[in-house]
Amino acid sequence: MDSGTRSFGLSDPNARFEQLSLPDCVNLDPSGRCRLLERAVCSGEGCSFSCSERDRSASLAAWKKRMRALDPATQNQLSARYYCGAKPWLESDNKED
């Protein structure tokens, strides 16, 4: 399992069960590999980088709240320096907007 070459064939039922035991993490790709860390195999439960969709949404909302609380001059500076003039923290979280 730690060979770094584990892959999950769709036709292999045992591999599917193995993938079900992996954490609910946004960095996990459908083949059981980690997109975030430079490793081919997910570390599984206990990984300190594990991040669920709920965790990611909460983190993004907290970041937007902190950015909106900055004074306008600082927001403009950060926008120009890191976001090519955009202010993604002012964008709505609602995907239907």
Ligand code: SF4
């Ligand atoms: S739990 Fe850790 S190793 Fe597994 S996909 Fe998420 S970040 Fe990568």
